Amino acid sequence: MRRVGLAAGTLLLLVRPAAAQDTTAVLLREARARYEALDLEHALPLLRQVVSPQWAFPLTLAQRVEAYIYLGAALSLVGQPDSAVAYFAGALARDPFTDLDPVQFTPGQLLAFAAARRSVFGVGARPVVAARADVRTERIRFTVATTHRAALEVLLEPVGTGIPRYRVFSGESEGVRDVPWDGLLAEGRLAPPGRYSLLVVATSLSLGRTDTARVFFQAAYEMVALEDTLPRIPRRALLPEYQPVRGAGRELLKGAGVAMGALLASAGLANHHLGAGVRGGAALVAGAGIAVGLGGFVARSRQRAEIPDNVAANRQREADRRATNDAILRRNADRLAQTILLVTPAAGVGP
């Protein structure tokens, strides 16, 4: 009767409509203060109230675990070790990261907590801490825990990509463990940006039970500024490499010269009194000369002569451009190699 009155009084004092969440925290603080003052008679009812199903105020998992811890510790002090183990087990079942500080708790309490560890099996994974890591030299760290010795597997699973799971750790573990990750997936491929699930699977070596925990995180690359390569040099920006070949007109003149020579030989040199002789022969040679001259004219007109200095200058420019681009590509490759992986916690938890 006295306990109920005390609790009700405390509630009347502490409960305020505007701070319903604070109510649990205030009550827990009061209970802890009384526990530390070894006023266990008052501390235990307060703690029981918090974990009671009738407790109408919000209670976080951490508050519940804290209440179980202090309940277990108080019961251990009042000589109820089995109950203490049960509460400790409740705390461990809800949060496998739960542990007792040997400085603050008595050996008896630690023994009861150890017994609770052996009696319950659970596995947990801390939410991924936001991190920025150069994956060449640094590691992303995940923190997982098992309540007691277990075969542990830590798996990374890209969500919705179809990429198979990648085992980050596999082995025996007990308690809290840091699992480093180098940012790589299977076959040494860098983990692509996206949402990931960290799946922790553990099988108790003593109880044979299996438990899992899952947390999600988001991976992204820190974008690096890359240099653009130089574009191809436009033709209009290059020096002309060819020029028309001279001498096309000369070919015409040569052909005309042969034709004129044939006509001169047949008509000019011939005796007009006797006639021209084989005039068709002269016409044949003259026609051949004209035809060859015309052909030479056309051929020469189509020919283009290379301008060696300009060709060399253009080639040098192109070589310079290639060398510059090669250097840019090397620098870009170096920057890309310095991939900075950004990891941030993502919403969602799972068993």
Added chain:
Amino acid sequence: MGAHRLLHAAAALALAATARSAPAQGPRFAVGGGLTLGDHRVDMGFGLEHSTGTLFDLQLSVEVNAKVAVAVLAQAGVLHGGPGATLPRNVAEAGLDARYRPFPWLDVEGGMRVRSYTTPVGRQRWNLPHLGAAGRVPFALAGLEGVLGVALHPFAAVSGLPDPELAVSSRVGMQYTRGPLTAEVVYALDRYDFARGTVQQRLEQYSSIALRLHVKTAPPLRRAPSPTSGS
């Protein structure tokens, strides 16, 4: 006699040129032949005699070096009488030509031709020493050349006739050389005027169009002098 002196002088000139320009390569031989369509016209004051025919020729030449060449040639055929001509004429010609090439585009030519016109009633012999020059015009197509030549026959002598007052010949042709083969088409015209302006005037002209093919041998390989040969 004058013709013989000219021939000797031409031969001496050719030998001197050959000796002075020591050949960088050995002699090359060429053999050629062709078909000539000839047209012979003569007017002795009784009207124009005109005859035409086909002649065949053969030529053997030696390129002593890049500048000097000597050739022996022969030609024969029949000129059939046309208007004004009554009898066919057998034509035969033999010659020795020498060529000196001071520039790639210029040939200085000289030589001796002996020609005969034979009919059933007689034979006429022509001695035609000649000296001339020929220009060579290379075209854009490698191996294709135009050839324009003119020659004088200052010591021409014809049996039974006085020496001609004008004896000149010209030729124009196209020549294409590919490898050892050379093909050419040449138009030529020879003009001889005897005793112009007199009652004995005789005007004679021979023109032709010829198609010829020459095959040249490769230059002989020269052995490199052995290291001990000079010592």
